[in-house]
Amino acid sequence: NAGVTQTPKFQVLKTGQSMTLQCAQDMNHNSMYWYRQDPGMGLRLIYYSASEGTTDKGEVPNGYNVSRLNKREFSLRLESAAPSQTSVYFCASSVPGLVLNEQFFGPGTRLTVL
């Protein structure tokens, strides 16, 4: 199993450009998440998807959109990139349960917006 995969690994954009970050998992997990990580601020939730066909906003959703294409894939789109969106983006997935909620993270996408 590849676990959670993300593409691309690195990206440089100019202000106003758009792009889509791709995420896929092969663990048959229902729940998927997008986080951003900024220095000294931990990871903050952008959007999440509890199951195929559903998405909901997290703590910092402004400037982003998401699509849960199917059970495996959850993409994050920046319509008009801004320097404030320079960050490392992590996708994660988990299996719902009342006992454990281990989230498995992808390798991250390092995005720079000039």
Added chain:
Amino acid sequence: GENVEQHPSTLSVQEGDSAVIKCTYSDSASNYFPWYKQELGKRPQLIIDIRSNVGEKKDQRIAVTLNKTAKHFSLHITETQPEDSAVYFCAATLLTGRRALTFGSGTRLQVQP
């Protein structure tokens, strides 16, 4: 919403010493508290977790304690080794609904050989 505070932001110890990282949370409904380790340039990985019906959990050199009344939980690493050097994040969530994690701001642990 939930808010998690983590201290200290940096921690330097000698190899073989113990390290303690502390977190407090604001939402008394939270019932799941994981700890993640993130090495430089890598993804966060779960190292230990605890549910609110348990006060302490241990896994070899790592232990987590939870005080529900005070709403704080701590990570204890004993007999530290250079490979323990990393950034450690605490998190909290409720195991129903979105179950998305609220993370602390991280602790950079440096183990000096």
